[in-house]
Amino acid sequence: MTAEIVVNTQNLHKRVMSPEGELTLLQGVDLSIAAGETVAIVGASGSGKSTLLGLLAGLDEPTEGQVSIAGQDLFALDEDGRARLRGEKVGFVFQAFQLLPNLTALENVMLPLELAGRHDARQVAEEVLQRVALAERASHYPKQLSGGEQQRVAIARAFAPHPQVLFADEPTGNLDRRTGERIIDLLFQLNAEQGTTLVLVTHDPHLAARCQRQLELDEGQLQMELEPS
Amino acid sequence: MNHFPLALRHLHREWRAGELKVLAMALIIAVASVTSVNFFTSRIHQALAGQANELLGGDLVYLSDRAIKAQRVARATELGLQSATTVEFPTMVLAGERNQLVALKAVSAGYPLRGQNRTAPRLFAADAAVTGGPAPGTVWGGSRLLTILGVDVGEKITVGNIDLKVAAVLTSEPDQSEGVLLNIAPRLLMHTDDLPDTGLIQPASRVVYRLLLAGDAEAIGQIRQEWQPGLRPGESLLDVQDARPEVRTALKRGEHFLALAALVSVLLAGAAVAMATRRFISRHLDNCAIMRCLGAEQAMISRLYLIQMAVLGLLASVVGIFVGYLAQWGLMLFLAPLAGIELPAPSLWPVALGLITGMVTLLGFAVPPILQLKNVPTLRVLRRDLGGLQANALSAYGIGILAFMVLVLFQAQNLKLAVAIVAGLLLVLLMLALVAGGLLLLLRPLRKKGGAAWRFGVVNISRRSGHSLVQMVGFGVGLMALLLLAVVRGDLLSEWENRLPADAPNRFLINIQPDQLEDVRDFLRAEGVEPPLLYPMVRARLEQINGKAIVPDELKTDRAKRLVAREFNLSWAEAVQSGNAVVSGSWWQPGDYGKAIISVEQSLAKELGLGLGDTLTYNVAGELFTAEISSLRRINWESFKANFFVVAPPGLLDKYPVNYITGFYLPAEQHAVLNRMVQQFPNIMVLDVATILNQVRDIIEQVIMAVEYVFIFTVLAGLMVMYATIHATLDERIREAAVLRTLGARRSQLLSSIMLEYTGLGLLSGLVGAIAAGAIGMVIAKQVFDLAYLPGPALWLSGMLIGAVGVGVAGTLGTRFVLNQPPLKTLRGA
Structure with missing residues (x-):
């Protein structure tokens, strides 16, 4: 079965200027991820994982090469065009949760729906919060929630608009192991339910092992694909 | 969206x-x-x-050399403004054998619209503020006038064709100060209703008619806007800012x-x-x-x-x-x-x-x-x-x-x-x-x-x-x-x-004759008042600037027109008076005494477009003299001292008729000094600026x-x-x-x-x-x-x-x- 390719890169390079001269962060990365796949990007610190994620999500611009999401060449769009595309097709879960501190849990989940002009934002957000078992904490502010709860809100926020692709950057990095595992369970559960493509950056082999594919980065270069253990 | x-x-x-x-x-x-x-x-x-407007008797004053037209009053009433009229002219009045030139002012009901007159029940008695002006059939006169005429409250004064009873001694008018230094003649206040019977106003009389207005600031502004453009020569609109530079x-x-x-x-x-x-x-x-x-x-x-x-x-x-x-x-x-x-x-x-x-x-x-x-x-x-x-x-x-x-x-x-x-x-x-x-x-x-x-x-x-x-x-x-x-x-x-120190001059003595100088000094000394400096004053009319006759209509501003229309008080001095400062040119040296040079106040110079080296020709009692401007001065008008727009070096003006003026501080409790002064020197006019000063x-x-x-x-x-x-x-x-x-x-x-x-x-x-x-x-x-x-x-x-x-x-x-x-x-x- 040849599934639809949702994330695709061609010859992706990222170089930055540093006081010691030009620094290569990514070097000729080619990858394609099919719809519904779960993929882990693994590698040591400084191997370029986060840089790659930033480029895949269109948060940063490559020095060379192409990225397309759902067939749309990201860098043929301007920054606003990419923002629109993210709003329509992409969800995020971050290591530092990135909830808006002044918004309640419910309002944080509503935010992407509101930005998209959805009138059923509250209803959808309530349903998703229910789904992550935080309905009773809907009116709490992030600082009143534990780390695990905050990440569940972030996951609810990411899934609420039904994105095609979900990028997760070290989603358990700030959590203890047990909480982390519960978060991962939730992530995979929702992923399965919605048929979302999941791209996960992690250095946790345990977490990476739960993905269908693992891509290893080393000094900016994609190594051979590791088979799931 | x-x-x-x-x-x-x-x-x-x-x-x-x-x-x-x-x-x-x-x-x-x-x-x-x-x-x-x-x-x-x-x-x-x-x-x-509003308070300052008391010095004017109203918020806005329309001034004319012709009788006030009824439609102006009607327009003011229509806009909800209060109004009052005054008619002012110099005339002779009689009491028995004595007569005196007075600055007669006839006032309508409601005068003054702002501020109050002060009167005393008889000569040299304590005064108090009163509402309104004299009733028809009566007059109020200043103590100097009553002393000269030898009448007191209750007696009659002949004004033109009629006799009017003195009802009170006028000690202060709210609007007395406007151009008061020129009013050497003492004041007599009467009611406008009696004016026609006096038969005093003839077609050629030099009469100043005033329409005082008071009320809503917007309506006042409206009047100003409507009337200002159509003013002909002889008419003007005054508010307190025009009238009182100190205020x-x-x-x-x-x-x-x-x-x-x-x-x-x-x-x-x-x-x-x-x-x-x-x-x-x-x-x-x-x-x-x-x-x-x-x-x-x-x-x-x-x-x-x-x-x-x-x-x-x-x-x-x-x-x-x-x-x-x-x-x-x-x-x-x-x-x-x-x-x-x-x-x-x-x-x-x-x-x-x-x-x-x-x-x-x-x-x-x-x-x-x-x-x-x-x-x-x-x-x-x-x-x-x-x-x-x-x-x-x-x-x-x-x-x-x-x-x-x-x-x-x-x-x-x-x-x-x-x-x-x-x-x-x-x-x-x-x-x-x-x-x-x-x-x-x-x-x-x-x-x-x-x-x-x-x-x-x-x-x-x-x-x-x-x-x-x-x-x-x-x-x-x-x-x-x-x-x-x-x-x-x-x-x-x-x-x-x-x-404005506590002892700023609050009384002015005007019209002191040269032969009275020593007597006045002696009198004040005897009364325990330190005799002040006495300034000579020569009255003159400005006729030419740089040899060219002045045409008032060619002057740009109302103030300039007013300035040339009235007589100037010229003075002379050896040194720059305190409170004055030379801003351009130089003050004269002893060697310059008698030279035809003058020092002019800078705002006057600006108003008339004068500069150093320009010449002014004055008419003093029918005689012309010309002098060149050798310096411009800035005057601190707030000092309430006697000040002069134009000053000459000693020796230039001595030959003309001169009288002296001075200002000094008199504490309220020594007020009686003035009554004795008026009795001893009836020709000297005492001007009380305490009201303005306090204002x-x-x-x-x-x-x-x-x-x-x-x-x-x-x-x-x-x-x-x-x-x-x-x-x-x-x-x-x-x-x-x-x-x-x-x-x-x-x-x-x-x-x-x-x-x-x-x-x-x-x-x-x-x-x-x-x-x-x-x-x-x-x-x-x-x-x-x-x-x-x-x-x-x-x-x-x-x-x-x-x-x-x-x-x-x-x-x-x-x-x-x-x-x-x-x-x-x-x-x-x-």
Whole structure:
């Protein structure tokens, strides 16, 4: 079965200027991820994982090469065009949760729906919060929630608009192991339910092992694909 | 897509979270202080102007050499104005065998519309204020006239064809002062109803008709607008500012003081809003990055913030206006009885001004930096070290400074004042930048010395140079404003009060004949009054300028026409009179005595277009003489001393008919001296300027009181700036304290480092603020208030002291709670 390719890169390079001269962060990365796949990007610190994620999500611009999401060449769009595309097709879960501190849990989940002009934002957000078992904490502010709860809100926020692709950057990095595992369970559960493509950056082999594919980065270069253990 | 509801929801959420409260509070206080100052100013202004109008007998006077047309009175009545008429002309009156030339004034019912006459029940008895003028069939005469005629109250005086009974002794008229020095003839007051029967008014009579008007300022303005363009020669419109230069100066100066106070509030408003915005922005960098991550376009983010700001600005302005009105109203409750004046209802202008101030301040100081938020790098969600906004200070605050200048111009209605304030602000910013830059240079070599703690501290200050600069700007601007009002204001006000010392002349003696000089001096000495200097006075009419006959119609201004229409009082003197200063040309030397040269007062010269070297030809009792202008003088008209537009050297005017004039201070309890003087020297006219003097003094006192009260609001605004400044960098400080405590810093170490930092910042900002306040004070003292002011070390020292103590204490108290927060909570929240 040849599934639809949702994330695709061609010859992706990222170089930055540093006081010691030009620094290569990514070097000729080619990858394609099919719809519904779960993929882990693994590698040591400084191997370029986060840089790659930033480029895949269109948060940063490559020095060379192409990225397309759902067939749309990201860098043929301007920054606003990419923002629109993210709003329509992409969800995020971050290591530092990135909830808006002044918004309640419910309002944080509503935010992407509101930005998209959805009138059923509250209803959808309530349903998703229910789904992550935080309905009773809907009116709490992030600082009143534990780390695990905050990440569940972030996951609810990411899934609420039904994105095609979900990028997760070290989603358990700030959590203890047990909480982390519960978060991962939730992530995979929702992923399965919605048929979302999941791209996960992690250095946790345990977490990476739960993905269908693992891509290893080393000094900016994609190594051979590791088979799931 | 309509973003309004979303923006409102966001505003609601931000508000609920307390994010916008400092910003809103800064704005509310700013608008409240500007509004209350303006409510207050507009009311005080109306009250003072009304009070000053007593000197005119009305709010506006229409003057004509022909009888007042009925339609003018009708028009005034139609506009809801009160009116009264007076008819004035010189005539002879008789009593038995004696006769005397009098300045007769017939007044209608209702006269005077403003102020009151004072009368005594018989000659030399105590006087009291009375309402209205003499009833038909009666007259009021001054004591000098009654003494000359040998009549007292109850006896009759023949005026033209009829006899009128003297009903009271007139001691003071509210509007006596206008051109009074020319009225050598004593005053007789009668009712206009009796005028036709006297048969005195003939077609060729030299009569001045006046229509006095009083009432609503808008209607007065309307009349002025309607009548001014159609005035023919012989007609004019006068308000108190035309009539009384001393009062005009006092009123203008008072308005400038209040404008200064209001301006400083505007300045503080901008500073407070800018400071509050800084914190708002630093807190919203992440939010913006996340929203962009979640699909928000730049334009959408801009729109969301813009709508939020507009709504916030509107709400805060409305609240501020309300608070300002309440504050002003409460102030009036206890100020009005103190000032002894009835205050008219405030005008609506301050409401508009408050709204404009609120919106312009917010749009100028908050919106440009907030709109830069849209440029925050989206990648910040992954890498937190990215983008602090590389905010260009000029583009972010340039608009704010521009907006401030617009507000200043709007508020000051005085270009010099506005320019001085704006230049002062720029001076502060420049000095602060230099000081901060210098400080960092100084610190650089210190980095390598001392222990770990010291190194950390020094490196920290350098690292946070931007943040230190922000605080210094906030504190510096706040302290400058406070010092400007606290110290400079005090010095300026006392300088102003000193202009009119308690013993300023309050009585003038006019028409002293040369052969009476010694007798008058002896008389005064015998009465225990130190004989004052007596000034010679020659009456002359100006006929030619540079040999060319003057055509009044060719003169540009009404004042110029009036000046040439009446006789000049020329004087001579060896030395420049005190209170006068030569501004161009040079005063004569003894060798110049008798030369045909003169010194002219500068405003007269300006009005008539005269300069050094021009010649003036005067007619003295039918004889012409020509003299060249050798110097121009500036006169301090507020001194209430006898002053002359034109002065000649000794020896030029001696041959003409001369009389002498003098002014001196007579305490109220020695009033009887004047009665004896009038009896002994009936030809000498005594002019009582105590009323005007007190009027001006009252105005000064009330303005000073008003400025003192307005100052309270400015202090509040200043404290708000301090508060906002401390808050602007609070987040960075909290995070830093948490890190330091995690690394093992003790609470006491952190506390003393915070104290030291704020005290140092306060010391430096205080010095810079004081230098700027002194410079602004000096400029506005000279340019705007026409007063002398020299800032000294006392100002700089108090600036440093106030800065160090005030900022030190406020900063420490404001950030102390940082130390009580568990570090983990702070770090986790970060």
